[in-house]
Amino acid sequence: MSRVFISGMGAVSPAGWGVPALRRALAAASPLPVQPIERPGWTRPFLARPVPEASPRPAFLAHPRFRRASSLTHYVAAAALEALGPAPANPVPERRVGLIVCLQSGCVQYSYRFFKEVLENPSMASPLLFPETVFAAPASHVSVLLGEVPLVHTLVGDPGVFLQAVALAADWLIAGRVDRALVVGGGEEANWLRADAIWHFDHGCVSSAGAGCLGLSLDPADSLGVKLETVTDPQTYLSTWSRGQAALAMRQQLPAGSAEDLLCDGLQGVRRLDAPEAAAWQAWPGSRLSPKRVLGEGLIAASAWQCVAACDAVARGSFPAATASLVGCNQQAIGARFLRAAAPAGQ
Amino acid sequence: MTGAGIVTAYGLGWSVNAAGFRSGRTTFRPVTLFDVSRQRSKLAAQVDLPDTLPATRLPARQAARLDRASRTLLLAADEAWRQAGWEATENLPLVLGTTSGGMLLGEDYFKRAVGFPASHRGQPTRALHYQPQTQGRILAEAFGFQGPMWIIANACASGGNALGQAWEFIRGGRSTRALAGGYDALTQLVFAGFDALQSISPTGCRPFDAHRDGLSVGEGAAVVALETLDSALGRGADILGELIGYSSTIDHHHLTQPHPDGDAGLTAMSRACDSARINPADVDYVNAHGTGTPLNDQSEAAAINRWAGSRAATLPVSSTKAGIGHLLGGAGAVEAVVCLMALREQWLPPEISLETPDPICRFPLVRQPTDARLRVALSNSLGFGGANATLIFRQFP
Numbered sequence: 001m002s003r004v005f006i007s008g009m010g011a012v013s014p015a016g017w018g019v020p021a022l023r024r025a026l027a028a029a030s031p032l033p034v035q036p037i038e039r040p041g042w043t044r045p046f047l048a049r050p051v052p053e054a055s056p057r058p059a060f061l062a063h064p065r066f067r068r069a070s071s072l073t074h075y076v077a078a079a080a081l082e083a084l085g086p087a088p089a090n091p092v093p094e095r096r097v098g099l100i101v102c103l104q105s106g107c108v109q110y111s112y113r114f115f116k117e118v119l120e121n122p123s124m125a126s127p128l129l130f131p132e133t134v135f136a137a138p139a140s141h142v143s144v145l146l147g148e149v150p151l152v153h154t155l156v157g158d159p160g161v162f163l164q165a166v167a168l169a170a171d172w173l174i175a176g177r178v179d180r181a182l183v184v185g186g187g188e189e190a191n192w193l194r195a196d197a198i199w200h201f202d203h204g205c206v207s208s209a210g211a212g213c214l215g216l217s218l219d220p221a222d223s224l225g226v227k228l229e230t231v232t233d234p235q236t237y238l239s240t241w242s243r244g245q246a247a248l249a250m251r252q253q254l255p256a257g258s259a260e261d262l263l264c265d266g267l268q269g270v271r272r273l274d275a276p277e278a279a280a281w282q283a284w285p286g287s288r289l290s291p292k293r294v295l296g297e298g299l300i301a302a303s304a305w306q307c308v309a310a311c312d313a314v315a316r317g318s319f320p321a322a323t324a325s326l327v328g329c330n331q332q333a334i335g336a337r338f339l340r341a342a343a344p345a346g347q
Numbered sequence: 348m349t350g351a352g353i354v355t356a357y358g359l360g361w362s363v364n365a366a367g368f369r370s371g372r373t374t375f376r377p378v379t380l381f382d383v384s385r386q387r388s389k390l391a392a393q394v395d396l397p398d399t400l401p402a403t404r405l406p407a408r409q410a411a412r413l414d415r416a417s418r419t420l421l422l423a424a425d426e427a428w429r430q431a432g433w434e435a436t437e438n439l440p441l442v443l444g445t446t447s448g449g450m451l452l453g454e455d456y457f458k459r460a461v462g463f464p465a466s467h468r469g470q471p472t473r474a475l476h477y478q479p480q481t482q483g484r485i486l487a488e489a490f491g492f493q494g495p496m497w498i499i500a501n502a503c504a505s506g507g508n509a510l511g512q513a514w515e516f517i518r519g520g521r522s523t524r525a526l527a528g529g530y531d532a533l534t535q536l537v538f539a540g541f542d543a544l545q546s547i548s549p550t551g552c553r554p555f556d557a558h559r560d561g562l563s564v565g566e567g568a569a570v571v572a573l574e575t576l577d578s579a580l581g582r583g584a585d586i587l588g589e590l591i592g593y594s595s596t597i598d599h600h601h602l603t604q605p606h607p608d609g610d611a612g613l614t615a616m617s618r619a620c621d622s623a624r625i626n627p628a629d630v631d632y633v634n635a636h637g638t639g640t641p642l643n644d645q646s647e648a649a650a651i652n653r654w655a656g657s658r659a660a661t662l663p664v665s666s667t668k669a670g671i672g673h674l675l676g677g678a679g680a681v682e683a684v685v686c687l688m689a690l691r692e693q694w695l696p697p698e699i700s701l702e703t704p705d706p707i708c709r710f711p712l713v714r715q716p717t718d719a720r721l722r723v724a725l726s727n728s729l730g731f732g733g734a735n736a737t738l739i740f741r742q743f744p
Contacts, residue, residue, distance in 0.1 A: 041464025065602070103500070104478070111536065115457055118539040122385045130540035131602050131731070135446065135500035140732030144599045152597040152734065153508065156448070156498040157480045164497065171519060196460055200471040234495040239488055331480040331496065 004170045005223035005341060006315070007180060008215030009308045010082030012075040014049035014208050014295050017058070018082060019312060022212075025294055026309055032294060034206055039192040046195035049208040049296040051075065065141045068128055070107040071189035073138040075211035075301070080142050080182050083213040098151040098178035100165040101139040102185045104158060104299045107132055108194045138186060151178055158328030159185075159266070159303035160234060163336050166214060166307070167231040173218050180222065185304030186211040198297055201329065204270040208296030212304025214311065220341070224315045227341040230254070234332040244276035246333040247325075251280040254323055254335050261286035262322040264310040266303065268292035277327040287319070303328075311338050348740075349584040350431025350572030352423035352528075353684045355671045356392035356565055360426055365688045369716055371697035373670050375551040375563050380415075381535040388547035391533055392565030392672035394419065401425045403489035404435075410489075414449045416532040417482045423528060423568040424486050431572035432584060433524070435491030440522050441483055442497045442513040444505030444529035445676035448479030451534050486526070494522075500676070503636070504595070505529055506569070507679025507728035507736030511593035513573050523578045528570030529680030537675065538564055544603065552639030552673070554666035555648065555712055557703040562638040565672025569680035571687075588687045589741040591723075592623025598733030604642050609650025611735050612636075612727065616654040619725065619737035627658045630739070631721045632695055633710070634682045636729040637666020638673050647729055648707045655710065665713035669698035679728035683738055686724040690742040695719045 011018065014032050015025030025032060036045035051071070058078055060066060066073070080099070111133040117125040131137060136154045143149045151172060155161050162185040169181035187209050188194060195207040216228070232253040235246035257263065265281060267274045267290040281288075291305045292298075298305065303326045310322035320340045327333045353360065356374035357367030367374075375390040383389045396418055400410045403425065413421065420443075433439075456473040459466065475481055483496040501508045506529020513527035531537075541547050541564060548561035579586050596618070598611030605612070620626055636647055655662050667685050668674075674681050685696055695717040704712050721742065728736040 039464070040461065106500075111453075112457065114540065115454065115536050116461075118535060119458070122539045122542065123387070125539055125543045127543040127545070130543055133536070133540065134502055134731055136502040136730065136732040136734050137602065139501075140597070140602055140734070143597050143733075149597055149599075151595060152501075153512075153595075154500045154734075156445075156478075156500045157496070158478075161498075164495065171515075175519065193457065193460065196470075197456070197474040200467065200474050236484070236487065236493060236496055238484065238493060241493065330475060330478065331484070 003218055004173060004228040005217050005220060006214055006226035006228065006311045007217035007222035007224065008083035008085050009311055010079035010213035011305060011308050012051055012078050013210040013305055014051055016052055017054045017078055019308060022305060023312055026289060026291055029294065037190060037192050037195050039196060046192060046199060047206045048190035048195055049206055050190050051210050060145055065144050068132060069141050070110050070132050072107050072186050073141050076101055076138045076184050076186040077142045077145060079211040079213035080184050081145060083182055083215040095180060096148050096150050096178045097146045098169060098172045098181040099139060099143055099146060099149055100153045100155060100169055100183045102155045102161045102165050102300045103135055105188055105194060106135045107137060108188045109191055112191065112193050158331035159300050160326045160328035160332040160334040162300055162303040162307065163231050163326055163334045164234055166336065169216050170228060173216060181216045182213055184211055184213040185300035187298040187301030202270045202273050206296040208298040210298055210301045212301055212308045214307055223341055225341055226311045226314045226338050229337040229339045231336045232334055234334045236332045244279060247276045247280035247327045250333040250335045254337055257284060257286050257323060259285050260320055262289060262310065262313050262319040263325065264289045264306040264322060265325045266292055266306060266327055268297060277325060281325060314338050314340050348571050348587045348590055348687060349574055349579050350427035351587055351684045351687055352426030353569045353681060354394060354419050354423045355567040355681060356394050357671060359422055365692060367670060368667055368685050368688060368696040369694050371670055371699040371716060373551055373700055380533050386539065386542045388542055388549045390551060390563060391538065392563060393533055394566050404491050405489045414452050414476055416449045416530060417485050419532055419568045420482055420530040421489060424570040427570040427572050428490050433572060437493045439492040439494040440513065440516055440525040441486060441494060442509045442525060442527040443483055444499045444509035444680060445479050445531055446500060446502055446505055447531050447534055447537055449477040449482060450536060451532060452477035454535055501730055501734035502732050503675050503678055503730035504728040504734040504736040505676040507738055508595055510571060510680060510683055510738055511595060511736055514590050514593050517573060517575055524574040526570060526572055528568060529677040530568030531566060531674055531676040533564060533566040546640055548639060551700060552668055553700050554637030554639045554669050554698060555644050555705050555708050556701050557705045559639045559641060559644060562640050563672035565674045567674045567681055568677050569684045586743045588690050589743050590738060591741045592619040592739030594618035594622060594737050596735045598735060602732055605646035605729060607646055609646040611733060612647055612650030612729050613653050615735040615737040619739050623739045625723065627655045630723050630725050632689060632724045633662060633664040634686050634724060634726040635664050635666045636727045637668055639668060643729060645707055647727065648705065652709045659710045662710045663695050663713050664710045665696055665698050667696050669700055679736055682726045686726050686740045690721050690724055690740060693718060693721055
């Protein structure tokens with residue numbers, strides 16, 4: 001995959017809208033403040049790190065398609081557009097963009113509201129809500145903003161699916177099916193129902209929301225100075241192949257690394273959940289960055305933040321190489337390595 | 348394609364489904380899985396699942412606890428696996444399409460979280476099993492294979508895209524085999540959703556009828572075993588048919604309405620023909636998406652008219668949703684197996700409930716059980732949000 005360059009990055013996170021906000025929060029290395037989410041029937045609230053209001057309001061929200069779109073769709077769109085970058089002064093005609101949106105739980109806010117209405121009185125359930133509950137809704141809305149989009153997929157899975165999608169996007173580019181590709185991982189606005197589900201896996205998790213995006217291209221002129229060296233095989237969990245074994249197999253498929261390299265891992269400070277990944281990387285010789293410790297458990301959005309943080313560190317010259325380790329919660333462990341590449345003149 | 352398994356409201360397995368599709372009989376009946384008493388429409392194509400599942404590597408206790416979507420998927424996969432004669436293996440890609448995964452469990456999760464907030468019993472399991480990747484893992488455990496798992500959720504084109512993506516993996520040299528399919532179980536949220544949109548026919552869908560009044564929701568699954576020709580011939584497998592073309596497109600017109608001229612559907616069919624290196628004159632039957640909604644069928648008919656050109660006048664078209672309803676994420680995979688059946692057994696699946704063909708259709712609609720000489724069949728999936736897929740199949744040899 002050494003021909004595949006990172007052409008853009010985008011992020012919406014509890015740190016704010018945009019990669020610079022993510023970069024500042026991770027550089028500060030201090031967990032962002034938490035907010036309570038009231039849960040009906042409980043006296044103790046959940047803790048979450050919501051996405052702050054965008055300021056200024058993103059221009060794309062004026063598009064009619066976004067009138068009723070979910071927060072998840074807003075996050076995905078903002079990250080995708082940031083990664084696509086500003087329209088060039090001399091746009092390349094008919095440049096085909098492929099889009100892959102990765103989700104784990106979909107538009108929970110709208111599903112929750114719609115199903116609540118169904119149980120109360122189905123004849124009064126809003127027909128405006130239901131379409132936005134569909135997994136494919138964010139990709140459909142975002143594709144409208146991108147122009148010539150011959151290929152659009154929505155992939156569902158655990159947080160590792162983000163790098164599966166990066167590998168698929170690279171295939172699309174190499175096969176000549178698209179000229180650029182955007183891979184977006186999104187996590188829905190933190191509400192009590194989503195926080196409740198995460199709480200059942202570990203009471204220490206802090207739910208967060210947002211999206212992250214990587215743009216890919218084969219054209220060195222598009223490069224941010226980063227290339228995708230490799231994506232490992234997805235190591236799927238089975239009853240006979242534990243999360244720890246899968247994490248270790250993923251680790252063994254990646255280069256050993258050096259003291260100059262960066263590892264962006266998925267550790268969040270929750271001992272039981274972190275243990276398999278921590279064990280796989282215990283001998284890592286280089287620097288480490290754990291975005292979830294700062295931002296919270298954003299599921300696929302969090303895995304996208306890890307990859308964006310890795311690429312950003314390489315793009316800014318802080319590290320010659322960075323590895324992203326995604327040890328998902330219930331499907332797979334998968335990793336990737338990004339290397340410094342010569343940036344085109346003018347960047 | 349060396350294995351195919353299918354579960355629909357016609358029943359379980361190839362033979363009972365082939366008989367059903369060949370007759371075109373309808374299967375719509377009042378829903379009993381959840382309360383529809385306050386819904387505008389009350390009919391769906393509900394599947395009668397058996398009490399016990401076929402023996403697999405799953406522990407009996409685990410198999411007995413599977414949710415409806417997992418059971419449906421497992422039944423289809425078991426038939427495909429046995430037919431293909433595959434054995435436990437490593438590095439077998441699994442590509443599934445679904446819109447809802449285990450949404451019935453998600454609904455239960457919500458009801459319990461609201462109704463019994465102090466009780467957590469079973470909630471972690473519901474939160475885990477409602478996710479489609481858990482259903483995929485169950486298949487891997489059941490048949491003893493390991494490999495990458497892909498879950499495509501491109502709305503009603505999910506199943507078609509899953510087969511197409513698996514085909515791309517094999518064509519691209521990632522694997523010599525792949526297991527692919529689509530599935531969805533009836534859920535209250537989805538049924539009520541289409542009812543809220545007033546998209547469900549109160550009487551049963553009649554695709555391409557001039558007086559059509561909506562879709563009918565169904566449930567089911569289909570799974571196919573795909574492998575390279577060399578692999579299939581090398582082990583002496585019974586080849587059911589070939590998947591020879593695929594394309595995926597997106598329609599930007601509207602979240603819930605396709606472009607009235609069928610632009611994206613036309614592109615999907617044209618590109619699929621390009622990938623198969625055939626032209627419309629080579630196609631002997633079109634299994635249309637044909638939901639029975641006024642807007643879908645108008646758009647798809649326009650797309651078929653434009654794509655087929657002069658071939659349209661003699662090109663048989665039908666929508667098997669007339670018999671089994673719209674299987675959403677399962678639709679594209681089930682309709683792929685219908686095409687395989689038609690190619691292998693040389694018949695056309697009719698729409699016997701069709702009364703007055705919409706004059707927009709410049710093509711003949713199959714209305715009665717018909718034997719036919721078929722070599723190539725094309726299947727459309729035109730989904731919510733504009734996600735489209737077209738697959739093309741050829742008789743083998």
